[in-house]
Amino acid sequence: MTTRGRGLHGHVLESLGPAITAGEYPPGSVLRTDELAQRFEVSRSVMREAVRVLESMYLVESRRRVGVTVRPKAEWNVFDPQVIRWRLAGAxxxxxxxxxxxxxxxxxxxxxxxxxxxxxxxxxxxxxxxxxxxxxxxxxxxxxxxxxxxxxxxxxxxxxxxxxxxxxxxxxxxxxxxxxxxxxxxxxxxxxxxxxxxxxxxxxxxxxxxxxxxxxxxxxxxxxxxxxxxxxx
Amino acid sequence: MTTRGRGLHGHVLESLGPAITAGEYPPGSVLRTDELAQRFEVSRSVMREAVRVLESMYLVESRRRVGVTVRPKAEWNVFDPQVIRWRLAGAxxxxxxxxxxxxxxxxxxxxxxxxxxxxxxxxxxxxxxxxxxxxxxxxxxxxxxxxxxxxxxxxxxxxxxxxxxxxxxxxxxxxxxxxxxxxxxxxxxxxxxxxxxxxxxxxxxxxxxxxxxxxxxxxxxxxxxxxxxxxxx
DNA sequence: GTGACATATAAGTCTGACTTTTTGTTCCAG
DNA sequence: CTGGAACAAAAAGTCAGACTTATATGTCAC
Structure with missing residues (x-):
């Protein structure tokens, strides 16, 4: 049903998204695209696409020289079906x-x-x-x-x-x-x-x-x- | 207020998003990433990021060998603030x-x-x-x-x-x-x-x-x- | 302390080559 | 004529590397 694993970036999202919504990376946490790319064993391009999607869900914010920071929970787009699913699946x-x-x-x-x-x-x-x-x-x-x-x-x-x-x-x-x-x-x-x-x-x-x-x-x-x-x- | 023009992909989105929600590309329309990249004078990487965001809004669906097809209106994520803004700004x-x-x-x-x-x-x-x-x-x-x-x-x-x-x-x-x-x-x-x-x-x-x-x-x-x-x- | 400047850092961008999936066509067998 | 298998083309997907740009932070003179 949640067949969203379309492509590598989708696979990354299915792992990273729930981790963020579960609070595994608390708001304010800073991630680095390169490090994430290494961790998930994908190219930077793919990881960038994943970050863009997370950004469009207002889960993270990407800023130069800083990195990808997790936004406070109050700013998350809690109406996004994907976000809802991730949260329903977690703590x-x-x-x-x-x-x-x-x-x-x-x-x-x-x-x-x-x-x-x-x-x-x-x-x-x-x-x-x-x-x-x-x-x-x-x-x-x-x-x-x-x-x-x-x-x-x-x-x-x-x-x-x-x-x-x-x-x-x-x-x-x-x-x-x-x-x-x-x-x-x-x-x-x-x-x-x-x-x-x-x-x-x-x-x-x-x-x-x-x-x-x-x-x-x-x-x-x-x-x-x-x-x-x-x-x- | 809609200061979302963050980066080139954001700029592309602000042009392409309203066009899609306005019905300029009717559901079923097929776009090609390369062509879009040329039209907006950005690299394919940037255009791909934009497409990923549109995809996360359920506005389009990207399929191999086919292209980027506009989804029927009923599938759009009409709760996405960005989509709401685009539609409020259009016809x-x-x-x-x-x-x-x-x-x-x-x-x-x-x-x-x-x-x-x-x-x-x-x-x-x-x-x-x-x-x-x-x-x-x-x-x-x-x-x-x-x-x-x-x-x-x-x-x-x-x-x-x-x-x-x-x-x-x-x-x-x-x-x-x-x-x-x-x-x-x-x-x-x-x-x-x-x-x-x-x-x-x-x-x-x-x-x-x-x-x-x-x-x-x-x-x-x-x-x-x-x-x-x-x-x- | 304050302001200007330098520097390091991480995201942002571009390009080109390559892979993979999928569609549509061709072509042969029945 | 039909049906299916093999094939070719098309477009997205992926990757690697080089380069650019913004910006946070530290440094130094004042």
Whole structure:
């Protein structure tokens, strides 16, 4: 899925990026391009390309006569999908997960409300299909199948909102949901109340009831937040 | 402010990036690194660095034997500050402005609610100071002074929320607000009701009244949305 | 201490040669 | 005519080395 290892510079990034976001090189640390090139056994050109990418993520800053300095965490482009993935994969995972869940709690209800106004017939159909899929797999430890439909459901909502920025959060939400199933504790079947809420959201969107879709989705995301509080109070 | 012309590759980016986001090279277009290098009169190394950055923004995809192809708009990383700036500066401006305003309407109320819980005394003080600054400059065509305090106000809210992702939206919000004052029509003094709402939000945050802060901020962002509908129905 | 100057350093740039992957074509067998 | 294998060309990818430029820091005179 994270098939980003395109070329040598991509390989370097996959090693250096997580190291930086994990705080292995604390903010203010100075790296030298030549030294990094040696360490990773690539040419300077390749290492320079990698540094440029890190720079575009605001993770580092390259200055003459100084070197490549790690920027303070507050300046990182925390919306970059790559950065999010790196942080989710590292020690920062709980913190990143909380940030994303809060973001979801802000965005998804509004997105659902917009979907109720803008969703096409096809999108409504897909949404109900996803909800039914969730119901069908909500019992009997079919967590993987449930996850697939859950992810699809939220993707449709975000896409149907008609807002391109919301739509781009689909991948992130997918990763959060996947993380909940795979990394966090989720031995039991999903909460029946949450499943019902998804079905109701699908109904509300289909009926064009924006405020109801918004409120119901708010309940879903509030549930996700509470779930997080239980796990890491 | 957009002082990103760091190095030759930065200069190339400032020319090529806006061209792509403006649709000058429609999705599917194929560029060749060598040709681009010639056109911009830089070496291939420099052009390759620029392409790598565009690639990390998901604007283009570089493939062997094919070239550098422009990706479909839906895949662009529309959260990248640079991409946002490029689009705001181009023909896509109205569309981008709307997307951002909708995003604001989702995020800022939640951020205000969180601020009511998490804001420090210093942040509360700064917030009321900003609100007072807005009041003081709300009459007599002191639009620039008003803007400064308005931007500062929303930045404090986003920062005080304690959510790093919200905080990173400060720059974007600043750009939207600045755009409203500079590019869009705003001959008259700001809406007195909006000014009052800001003062009330500051009070609510200070009082720790999360739901009130959230609701009041929602009114502010709804106003921003309506304002946009009036300008571009 | 302060300012001007020298120096060392690391990034930045350019060039040219070479490698690798992938596409599209050609050509032969069936 | 079709299908697949072999081949050739094209463009990105990689590397090495030489050179340029900015700039932090140290030095010295004042």
């Amino acid at each position: 920062d995972r709980p913190h990143q997960l909380r940030s994303l869940t809060v973001l979801r709690s802000a965005v998804e209800p509004i997105a659902a409300g917009l979907s109720a106004r803008h969703a096409t017939a096809a999108q409504c159909a897909e949404l109900t299909e996803c909800a039914l899929g969730m119901v069908a797999n909500s019992r009997g430890h079919k967590l993987e199948e449930y996850l697939v439909h859950d992810v699809a459901f939220h993707r449709v909502i975000l896409n149907a909102s008609g807002n391109e920025m919301f739509a781009r959060l689909g991948d992130v939400v997918a990763e959060v949901l996947a993380g909940r199933t795979h990394h966090e504790v989720m031995f039991e079947d999903p909460d029946p109340a949450a499943v019902t809420l998804h079905v109701q959201v699908a109904e509300a969107v289909r009926a064009g009831d924006a405020s109801r879709a918004e409120e119901l989705t708010r309940k879903i995301t509030v549930g996700a937040l509470q779930e997080l509080d239980i796990l890491a109070p | 896509d401006r109205p569309h981008q402005l709307r997307s951002l305003t909708v995003l604001r309407s989702a995020v800022e109320p939640i951020a205000a609610g969180l601020s009511a819980r998490h804001a420090t005394a210093a942040q509360c003080a700064e917030l009321t100071e900003c609100a007072l600054g807005m009041v003081a400059n709300s009459r007599g065509h002191k639009l620039e002074e008003y803007l400064v305090h308005d931007v500062a106000f929303h930045r404090v809210i986003l920062n005080a929320s304690g959510n790093e992702m919200f905080a990173r939206l400060g720059d974007v919000v600043a750009e939207v607000l600045a755009g409203r004052t500079h590019h869009e029509v705003m001959f008259e003094d700001p809406d007195p009701a909006a000014v009052t709402l800001h003062v009330q939000v500051a009070e609510a945050v200070r009082a720790g009244d999360a739901s009130r802060a959230e609701e009041l901020t929602r009114k502010i962002t709804v106003g921003a949305l309506q304002e946009l509908d009036i300008l571009a129905p």
